Amino acid sequence: MAGMNRNYDELEKKIGYQFKDINLLITALTHTSFANELKVNKTDSYERLEFLGDAILEYIVSEYLFLKKKEYEEGRLTKLRASLVCEFTLSQISESLGYGDYVRLSKGEELTGGRKRKSILCDLFESVLGAMYLDGGIEPAKEFVHRFLLDDVETKSLFYDAKSTLQEFCQKHGRQLSYELIEERGPEHSKIFVSDAVINGKVTARGEGPNRKTSEQMAAYKTLLQLRKKQD
Missing domain, CATH: 1.10.1520.10 (Ribonuclease III domain)
Incomplete structure (x- = not known):
């Protein structure tokens, strides 16, 4: 076989x-x-x-x-x-x-x-x-x-609540958070969505996923990893 x-x-x-x-x-x-x-x-x-x-x-x-x-x-x-x-x-x-x-x-x-x-x-x-x-x-x-x-555990568990964790961080530090859908590509049955996380008008990270929500979550996750690096 x-x-x-x-x-x-x-x-x-x-x-x-x-x-x-x-x-x-x-x-x-x-x-x-x-x-x-x-x-x-x-x-x-x-x-x-x-x-x-x-x-x-x-x-x-x-x-x-x-x-x-x-x-x-x-x-x-x-x-x-x-x-x-x-x-x-x-x-x-x-x-x-x-x-x-x-x-x-x-x-x-x-x-x-x-x-x-x-x-x-x-x-x-x-x-x-x-x-x-x-x-x-x-x-x-x-x-x-x-x-x-x-x-x-801290890093491995980060993705699951990435959007709400980043939202809390931005509220705490008086920053404005938003997400922008940059691109949709691929055939209908397997589309890829691309989104940017934007803090105070500046793009912090770009994420991809099979839907808009996941692409935003990925962008939030990448942003959190960057913030964590700065704190280390």
């Missing part, structure tokens, strides 16, 4: 875990479209592993926050957890680990940019985690999440 004999050593080095059963990793990197295209049994895609990985991830992050953020009440813990496991954050980590280069997609999914699609990259974070848990238990799964997601 195509992709079955691929060398996964490089990926295992990046994630810091060597699989005893490499087929678990292969399944974790198999999109439903690929399984369907080859008329493979549907359980051969990553969907079931993603379901498991989602629960494992929630447990690991919840335990970490419970132990580390003793001063936070339940509502604040819930919000912080949601910001850490959001699609943007998980897809960024998957992208940095090169999951997009290894995922097995149908020809159609490949042609429409599936390797870089945030929703797929987010799924892969969870499916590989699920595979890791089945292969080696909770310890390597914890190690992975701590190393790649919980290494910098």
Whole structure:
């Protein structure tokens, strides 16, 4: 089967875990479209592993926050957890680990940019985690999440509330914040929106996304990263 004999050593080095059963990793990197295209049994895609990985991830992050953020009440813990496991954050980590280069997609999914699609990259974070848990238990799964997601909670959780965080900052410092839609491009089914964040009439950052709101959020996120650098 195509992709079955691929060398996964490089990926295992990046994630810091060597699989005893490499087929678990292969399944974790198999999109439903690929399984369907080859008329493979549907359980051969990553969907079931993603379901498991989602629960494992929630447990690991919840335990970490419970132990580390003793001063936070339940509502604040819930919000912080949601910001850490959001699609943007998980897809960024998957992208940095090169999951997009290894995922097995149908020809159609490949042609429409599936390797870089945030929703797929987010799924892969969870499916590989699920595979890791089945292969080696909770310890390597914890190690992975701590190393790649919980290494910098403050920055990793920034995107989720970027617009409201930046708004609060500007109100506090008496600055005027606005967003300008600069461009819409691409075909109707996969449009890209481009927006600028503008503070006191000056463009601070530019963001892109599949809709206007996400492009503004990305611009706000980039602005917050810049502000944070200045404070360091």
